């Protein structure tokens with residue numbers, strides 16, 4: 001499999017034949033890929049596909065049945081403390097001590113991680129994610145779902161780690177805070193930080209991610225840049241004619257998706273050039289070419305598992 005890493009730079013994440021079985025359940029079936037430093041990588045898959053199991057192996061919360069995982073060249077299991085020190089992790093659900101204040105939890109998690117925390121940076125994050133300073137002094141029992149998610153993000157980000165592992169980062173956030181988080185993630189990428197995030201929100205993945213990997217029943221079924229993935233869906237050409245035309249035979253890589261007497265919609269999988277001579281003989285009034293949204297392409301990949 002081609003490496004996505006610039007020459008000479010060690011990958012932020014390197015998985016080699018990584019597998020985990022729970023008895024007869026093969027949750028992760030030997031996956032191999034790299035995440036380059038400085039990229040935002042979207043880890044996709046349906047419920048139960050193996051995302052959390054993979055993430056837990058990266059953090060050495062689970063031991064693999066086979067294979068290896070390394071962060072910046074450091075083995076996640078043999079050298080787990082060293083590897084873990086490079087990571088900020090936001091789990092899907094933050095285990096919370098409900099009697100603690102938000103501030104106390106951030107301090108506790110910072111002490112446990114051993115990482116240096118720049119309090120000015122923490123405050124900047126708190127402001128950007130619109131968690132009021134007064135809320136940090138309230139106990140977690142009084143937190144709303146969104147406030148808990150914000151606190152989860154702040155604790156993952158506060159040490160400005162080399163690698164962020166975020167499980168569904170925008171779930172439960174209102175649209176304005178989602179936008180603020182996007183800006184924070186883009187700023188981190190500009191500074192060379194790496195972000196590995198799982199998400200079910202494909203429009204968000206399209207906006208944020210440079211590359212995606214899709215896991216299905218424990219296997220990687222798609223690994224590509226967002227642009228390449230979008231192109232897998234081909235292009236849709238809408239043709240309007242100035243008078244009714246009869247259907248014609250199309251090459252194998254083109255599909256007539258819909259047709260009326262004066263309009264066609266043709267999906268072109270490969271070369272657009274092959275369509276033009278066919279249309280040249282027809283009374284074309286207007287042409288519109290669109291690329292499918294990433295969502296539409298990926299939905300196809302998700303769907304295969306259901307069939």
Ligand code: ATP
Pocket residue numbers: 022025026027045046047048049050051052053054
């Ligand atoms: P979701 O999107 O729902 O969080 P996921 O992709 O994170 O799903 P995993 O939690 O990694 O999925 O689960 C992968 C498979 O492993 C599922 O079939 C799940 O039932 C199984 N599994 C996970 N944890 C255990 C466990 N402790 N014991 C047995 N099976 C497990």
